[in-house]
Amino acid sequence: MSQPLVQFRNVQKSYDGENLVVKDLNLNVAQGEFLTLLGPSGSGKTTSLLMLAGFETATSGEILLDGKPITHIAPEKRNIGMVFQNYALFPHMTVAENVAFPLKVRRVATRDITDRVRQALDKVGLAGFESRRPAQMSGGQQQRVAVARALVFEPKLVLMDEPLSALDKQLREQLQYEIKRLHRDLGLTVVYVTHDQTEALAMSDRVAVFHQGVIQQIDDPIALYEQPRNAFVAQFIGENNAFDGQIDTVNGELCQVRLPDGSLIPAHRVVERGSGERTRLSLRPERVVIEPEAGAVDIRVPARVVDVTYLGKYARVRLRACGLEHFVVAVPNDGRTKALAPTSLINIGWRAHDCRALNAE
Template structure:
């Protein structure tokens, strides 16, 4: 995908990055020609590996970094020369950033004090924010008397207490354990649903992004690779990077032999043939990577009725309760995975056995072939 990413349609965007570039040394661009529009009330996640440019974009929106080129606009106002404290933006960080010498209520009142709000209105807003994160009776405690999850709730409440135009969250759940992290994902999602506030969220955790977002911008090397709702990213990745970064993905190398009506015929590296949707392959004669999700692969007798059928050798079966994760060698690769529901008959599925595998053309995408595949 190119370096320009289409935004939302219908009305003026609430947040807009226009031709934004960022370099720290004057030579290397960490953000490359970014165009991104976000609608009012959206929950958009910037997702990508370390160094992909996502946090830099968030910091430019917050005002802690300045674009080398281009404009950042919030609610119709260019932000390039607006200092951070005048942007009316709430921030939530991974380390909570609570004042340890203040009570929870005093922490929440702080952004209201600097806005010269009356004492009675401050008290009302603080209590409302505490109730919103289910900490209504915790106002008198200090941060050190709270668990990590409670401290993070206070940080979320503090970001929302002054009714900001926009809330930015930078890896806010990174320090929490798995169970608490998942619980907080749902809580933040529900707060967003109830308040309708615009949220821009940064994470490298794909499950977190899929759980919480209206749309996800997948970053790599300073460029948005794809911008789409969670189900589109998972079911319809635009390129090999997105297919491999979002969810589990089986990849097979081959060469495109023919393309007709958006469907390509591919000669796999081991000589077998397959059909797939032509998405970002190299065209007829070009190298491609086939992408098919583990839960979309049929095995045994069911495979024979599929559009594509290949042979696989069973390497390993891992029992995971609701499904059996079956690792196989297919087309010379020993990392091909099939997820088999626990209720399915598993006759013949023993390590060392050869079995038929198959998939429907609509579930397989012919994408660009990464180096090393």
């Protein structure tokens, strides 16, 4: 197995000497991987990125790049490209001058700079924009310039800190695709920070979910969504029905969970919990079936419709069920939802393996 390009070894970070923003971080990033650090504000994801970039220093532990410690190496000597949320372009410089800046700092021969700048701008679709200034460009165009500047010196690693958060939805989705194309076509290694779950799932080879300075789970997008390992990940990634109960019986990977109203729910036992222990059940809205046919589900429960919201391709149906006032079901918008009038009583159901018994916290 080849050596990871990036290694965090027992890295910790504290700004005040008492409270750890990053706690005992151990993380490897493979050559050519697109890894996203995802989490809420204050979870430690951006601090981890800044330590890798060299703009923050680890309180303890070690960070290696290509097998070599980089703790005492200045940011500009780490051969890392950086793309910021606010573009960080020089307003008094032209596009060509902005993109050329890293090459001039590295004392690249002047005869080579023009060709490399042209090639970098061509990669991001900005050929012919060399003489413009940032103020003459849209936000999306400015971010493309920032990406070109990060790529122009052919770095080993590219770091991106919330690069698309200031853009509107359509442009953000377009640039997501273009960044992934560059990652694929150029064989880049990318470490990307975002708080946007959809963006993380759409772009990444793997996603590391941060909470309170600790990686809660690191997995590919499908496993992260379909197989969350704890209650925080289940709640943070996508929409989720979460309800608490107590494990009644255990049968291998399955268990029966007794809810506060006394009903029993079959579930897939993700964490080691025995009879009598508390658990939190996680059930995705799209896994719930309204008026299921016999044999299609493992459990049927009654529910009362609260309201129906039409969202184009699907409808979001809010119910009272399983002791929850806000039990959500995602239903394909095929016309059948018109019969779901508020206050009507219906049956819902799901398969046991789609309901995951997680930690109780």
